[in-house]
Amino acid sequence: MRVQLLTADQIARVHEASLSILAEVGVHLPHPEVLSRFADSGATVDHDAQRVRIPAELVERCIASAGKQFAIYGRDIAKAARFGCGERNYNSIAGEAHWIDRPGGKRRPAVLADVATASRMGDALEHINLVGAMTDPQDVPPALKCIEVMAQMLKHTTKPIHFWFHDRASAKYLVDMTIALRGSESEAREFPICYPFLEPISPLRFPFNGVDVLFETARLNLPVPIGPMAQMGLSAPCSLAATLAQENAEILAGVCVTQLIQPGVPVMYGGIPHAFDMRTTQLIFSGPEQALFGVAMTEIGKHYGLPVYINVGLTDAKRPDAQAGLEAGITLMLGAAAGADIFGHMGISGVDQASSLDLLVFQNEVIGFVENVLREMDFSDEAFALDVVREVGPGGSYIDTDHTALNFRRALWFPKLLDRQFYDAWLTGGAESLEDRCRLRTEDLLATHEPEPISEDEAAAIDEVLRAARRDLS
Amino acid sequence: MADLQALAEALIRGDRDTARTLTQQAVDEGVAPKQILDEGLVAGMNVVGAKFKANEFYVPEVLIAARAMHAGMDILKPLLAASDVQPAGVVAIGTVKGDLHDIGKNLVAMMLEGAGFEIRDLGVDVAPEKFVEEIQSGAGVVALSALLTTTMPSMADVINAAKEAGVRDQAKVMIGGAPVTQNYADEIGADGYAPDAASAVDKARELLGVA
Numbered sequence: 001m002r003v004q005l006l007t008a009d010q011i012a013r014v015h016e017a018s019l020s021i022l023a024e025v026g027v028h029l030p031h032p033e034v035l036s037r038f039a040d041s042g043a044t045v046d047h048d049a050q051r052v053r054i055p056a057e058l059v060e061r062c063i064a065s066a067g068k069q070f071a072i073y074g075r076d077i078a079k080a081a082r083f084g085c086g087e088r089n090y091n092s093i094a095g096e097a098h099w100i101d102r103p104g105g106k107r108r109p110a111v112l113a114d115v116a117t118a119s120r121m122g123d124a125l126e127h128i129n130l131v132g133a134m135t136d137p138q139d140v141p142p143a144l145k146c147i148e149v150m151a152q153m154l155k156h157t158t159k160p161i162h163f164w165f166h167d168r169a170s171a172k173y174l175v176d177m178t179i180a181l182r183g184s185e186s187e188a189r190e191f192p193i194c195y196p197f198l199e200p201i202s203p204l205r206f207p208f209n210g211v212d213v214l215f216e217t218a219r220l221n222l223p224v225p226i227g228p229m230a231q232m233g234l235s236a237p238c239s240l241a242a243t244l245a246q247e248n249a250e251i252l253a254g255v256c257v258t259q260l261i262q263p264g265v266p267v268m269y270g271g272i273p274h275a276f277d278m279r280t281t282q283l284i285f286s287g288p289e290q291a292l293f294g295v296a297m298t299e300i301g302k303h304y305g306l307p308v309y310i311n312v313g314l315t316d317a318k319r320p321d322a323q324a325g326l327e328a329g330i331t332l333m334l335g336a337a338a339g340a341d342i343f344g345h346m347g348i349s350g351v352d353q354a355s356s357l358d359l360l361v362f363q364n365e366v367i368g369f370v371e372n373v374l375r376e377m378d379f380s381d382e383a384f385a386l387d388v389v390r391e392v393g394p395g396g397s398y399i400d401t402d403h404t405a406l407n408f409r410r411a412l413w414f415p416k417l418l419d420r421q422f423y424d425a426w427l428t429g430g431a432e433s434l435e436d437r438c439r440l441r442t443e444d445l446l447a448t449h450e451p452e453p454i455s456e457d458e459a460a461a462i463d464e465v466l467r468a469a470r471r472d473l474s
Numbered sequence: 475m476a477d478l479q480a481l482a483e484a485l486i487r488g489d490r491d492t493a494r495t496l497t498q499q500a501v502d503e504g505v506a507p508k509q510i511l512d513e514g515l516v517a518g519m520n521v522v523g524a525k526f527k528a529n530e531f532y533v534p535e536v537l538i539a540a541r542a543m544h545a546g547m548d549i550l551k552p553l554l555a556a557s558d559v560q561p562a563g564v565v566a567i568g569t570v571k572g573d574l575h576d577i578g579k580n581l582v583a584m585m586l587e588g589a590g591f592e593i594r595d596l597g598v599d600v601a602p603e604k605f606v607e608e609i610q611s612g613a614g615v616v617a618l619s620a621l622l623t624t625t626m627p628s629m630a631d632v633i634n635a636a637k638e639a640g641v642r643d644q645a646k647v648m649i650g651g652a653p654v655t656q657n658y659a660d661e662i663g664a665d666g667y668a669p670d671a672a673s674a675v676d677k678a679r680e681l682l683g684v685a
Contacts, residue, residue, distance in 0.1 A: 030574075097623045097653030109657075136653075142624035166624060207574050233534070235577050278532035281581055281671040352652055 003337040005295040011303050017245035019056045026053035027253045028205040037260040062259040067266030070223040073191040076158035081130040083307035083341045092122045093345035095136035095164045098354035103319035107354040110135040119156035124449035127367040133163035134355040147173045147469045158452045165196040167209045171216035173469040180461035189220050200228035200250040202235035218262040226254030227270020231283045234276040247273040269306040271297020285314040285351045286327035294335035307341040318350045320362035320438045328366045336370050358438045365417045372413035476500035478514040485518025488538030490545045497546035507553040515546045540588025561592040563682040566608035567617040568596030570628035575621035581671045589675045602635035609645040620651040630662040646681040
């Protein structure tokens, strides 16, 4: 199934508008080295204002040179998240400042111990193939934080991991840790385990650290997702088309940054603009605008041949309630059917208000539903089962045939959380809501799931890098 | 005859040009500046405030109304005796050291300005000493913003710097930003926390004891 929103002409007009923005307005880029590289490549640079205006020709050249396929691998390299090859990936959130222990309860500052919990949960959930730290721990010094997080994650999941990188100094140890885990630099290059995330700050600005980190991660040729969160009517003009064009311009400027640091480095097109709530002054995670943004950004990113990340499957709700189902379900369904490579991030309560395992477990179920809508339908002669129809005939039943017994597990999706009981059975069983079942599954997985333990050698190699970082960066 | 009702309505519509014209007209006709202020500009803003609280108006409408009010105020200010009209307070606002995110900070500054505060916007990546200087030169409120957990500690640095300079009790410190909470404000000894731009205005008023 494939949804389509934009015409070829509309995509071309967004592209043209973005090129105009980059050439005429340009971007603020507070990184002297990268500014010099822009100047050397034919862009107009104002070093004092830290502003670069990027000609269309350079933008096109950088899009062409960017790597368009990549994979990242878990501690267990059999577990991979592949991008740019038609697979859909799902990740839990890379990190939130707060943590919710129980839906509807208070949030508290996230701590390093939560990283292990989040990693274990991501490891357990069948649809999460890229595990996020879910935690931006507040009990660790900022200079060391991402290194401590990476070490925790490697010990508590065998899947590829995702967390927030901080700066160039700490990124060196993330690279060292990857090399230590893989055993050699060449193995680390071939089997990267995580990627940095370059987030331009809308409108049209870049953070120093986010850019600077890339000089270090270039050593392993780590892929770079580029995702600005332009907010329509606040940090982007108040129309869908204009927000698409500015967001696209910011991503393309990011593509140029990556290619000028390391030509050929793979990138991902993070088309994650949002609407903005004019009452609360909060961005909107998942309104109808988000469904449109998700589909449109996928089409634009795919037009460039790039893997695409979109923000769908999210919710503004604080708990896995009916609003969450409506918002996550509709936006994810459309975004997935548009053909993006990764969606998310999953497990966030409200708009980046905290992380919540109950919401993650709920969204895992939504993903299962959506994935089963997107299955390939079988129209072979065998699938029509005419011989079974002849055999059963008018008035018979199919439920006790071999054909049904052999096929129902393939023909049906089996939800883990949805209620399909008869009324009285549901009532006497405690009249549970979906939220209740999310809680039960969360508690059950936390009590029972043990990830494949890390080997002593691997743990020792990681800890050695961690000790070096603590010594050098504290 | 000056039409102060029309002036109030121009404000409510966010019509800056008309607000400016009608204010000038009223001044030219000899209407007392204080009367223009009370029955035109303030009367209009009161309606805007009421409509916002009643969910009839949204933030952009409040902001363009405030912009219209400032167009009128630019004319009235020199005419009003200094004792007649003081700003609700002087707020020095900035995104703390290490952080370049200013969208929330800018929104808070706009809302405070609309509510009559004088804003000294220090921009992004602001060093603690800069905030201290602002206190020394009369800012009654220092408003600190951070989006990153890695830069939140810079908020505490500002409070400590103010203590070291011996000016901590001369200004109220309020903080905000996505990862910031009331608990964090309590922890670092800030005077106030606001979860969003509209409540930041209420918080600033509360801290300064102005209506």
